[in-house]
Amino acid sequence: MTHAPAFASDPAALSAMLGWAETRIRTGPDPRSGALPRDRLDAALGGSVTAGGLGWDRAFALFSDVIAPSCRPFDHPTSLAFVAAAPTPAAQGFDAVLGAAEIFAGNWDGGSGAIHAENQALDWLAGLAGWGDGAGGVFVSGGTMGNLSALHAARVAFEQAHGRPERFRLLASTEAHSSIAAIARVMDVALDLVPADATGRIDVEAAKDALRPGTFAIVANAGATNSGAVDDLAALADLAEARGLWLHVDGAYGLAALADPGTAPLFAGLELADSFIVDPHKWLFAPYDSCALVYRDVTRGAAAHGQRGAYLDALDTHHLNPSDLALHLSRRPRGLPLWFSLSVYGTEAYAAAIRRTFRIAQEIADGIEAMPGLDLVLGPQLTVLLFRVPGMDRAALQAWAEGHRRSGALLCLPTTWRGETVLRICVVNPETDPTHVLRVLETLT
Ligand SMILES: Cc1ncc(COP(=O)(O)O)c(C=O)c1O
Structure with missing residues (x-):
């Protein structure tokens, strides 16, 4: 019996879509793209979900003409706010292929080759951290999910070793990423925040004093989001070991620097941590969404995660499944674009690219220091720097930032540092x- 497919293909439209993807990868985004208010999007997109369908061409035109231009182009080189993205052409091209390959990589049965290749990328990261054969992990959607999955494993390990305390407690610094507070709420644990020093590093003595019965993990920063600060990982590892606690290192942004082995001294002590995360979609040149969660002893991750169900009984149990190591079941192999890009360019290209970003941040910092009217406040720490513009308040800085965002010249936003409004890069x-960045910053003076 022959019958028409439920959903028709359109070869010409498909080819046009793939052509759009190719052009986007080759030419990059339009830096003038950015958020539109809801009423303008409503007017432009209207009722695009209809009973009869718009057809491929019209629906795709909505994406190319309305949706894509209303999204911030984080991967443009002028994007210096938050922690942006910079996927390599190979990673981005491969990501497009990956969408077409439709691989289920929740378990070995569904995606063995993909998982094996992802594991090679994870092994590379674990090796850079100084971890041995027992290490392993999984790629999850982002740093938030990576931190949550690691901290759940930490709590399970604590409970197995010490029993259930009256109240579970997590210790982190005031500079910890906002995801840590959100995770404490989700896990329903107390969060004890310890002050940081003038550069944003946790005060280790204060951390010692803040440990309480029920504290099950210390969260260290390896690249705090606001300041780039890297905590004293060796001192925190000593403290964690002395008290039988789990040390989790949040390196969502900063641990990408490990790709340049010359940065290893910055992260001394990481080899003693129990888990870390790093987001390839931040500073490891991969597209969204991808966070590498790595356990020093992968069996401790597996002891905490995994799902059971009669419908899962038929699965291969001889291999560790990605779904055994974090809070998820179905997943795309979101570590593969990193793996592909590493395979294409080699790890030395990654080291060189990291070194280059360090040099760029230093050149910008030097230029700011030399520019009358701007004061460098902090950094660069890793590749983050903060500077003040005397005489300009937050509203004036925000207006300046919005003007340059809209023209596509620069995305550089204010933040707050020690109670003061400053600009952050x-x-x-x-x-x-x-040179371009400094030319734009001159308009502040
Ligand atoms: C240090 C740090 N941890 C965690 C996160 C959360 O990562 P994600 O946005 O991928 O969930 C971020 C995001 O910027 C971060 O900078």
Whole structure:
């Protein structure tokens, strides 16, 4: 019996879509793209979900003409706010292929080759951290999910060793990423925040004093989001070991620097941690969404995660499944674009790209120091720097930032540092041109 497919294909439209993807990868985004208010999107997109369908061409035109231009182009080299993105052409091209390959990589049965390749990328990261054969992990959607999955494993390990305390407690610094507070709420644990020093590093003595019965993990920063600060991981590892606690290192942004082995001294002590995360979609040149969660002893991750169900009984149990290591079941192999890009360019290209971003951040910092009217406040720490513009309040800085965002010249936003409004720059893109950035910053003076 022959019958028409439920959903028709359109070869010409398909080819046009793939052509759009190719052009986007080759030419990059339009830096003038950015958020539109809801009423303008309503007017432009209207009722695009209809009973009869718009057809491929019209629906795709909505994406190319309305949706894509209303989204912030984080991967443009002028994007220096938050922690941006800078996927390599190979990673981005491969991601498009990956969408077409439709691989289920929740378990070995569904995606063995993909999982094996992802594991090679994870092994590379674990090796850079100084971890041995027992290490392993999984790629999850982002740093938030990576931190949550690691901290759940930490709590399970604590409970197995010490029993259930009256109240579970988590210790972190005031500079910990906002995801840590959100995770404490989700896990329903107390969060004890310890002050940080003038550069944003946790006060280790204060951390010692803040440990209480029920504290099950210490969260260290390896690249705090606001300041780039890297905590004293060796001292925190000593403290964690002395008290039988789990040390989790949040390196969502900063641990990407490990790709340049010359940065290893910055992270001394990482080899003693129990888990870390790093987001390839931040400073490791991969597209959204991808966070590498790595356990020093992968069996401790597996002891805490995994799902059971009669419908899962038929699965291969001889291999560790990605779904055994974090809070998820179905997943795409979101670590493969990193693996592919590493395979294409080699790890030395990654080291060189990291070194280049360090140089760019330093050149911008030097330029700011030399510019009358701007004061460098902090950094660069890793590739984050903060500077003040005397005489300009938050509203004036915000207006300046919005003007340059809209023209496509620069995305650089204010933040608050020690109660003061300052401008913040974070460089993750090796194509950022420091001369161009400094030319735009001159308009502040
Ligand atoms: C240090 C740090 N941890 C965690 C996160 C959360 O990562 P994600 O946005 O991928 O969930 C971020 C995001 O910027 C971060 O900078």
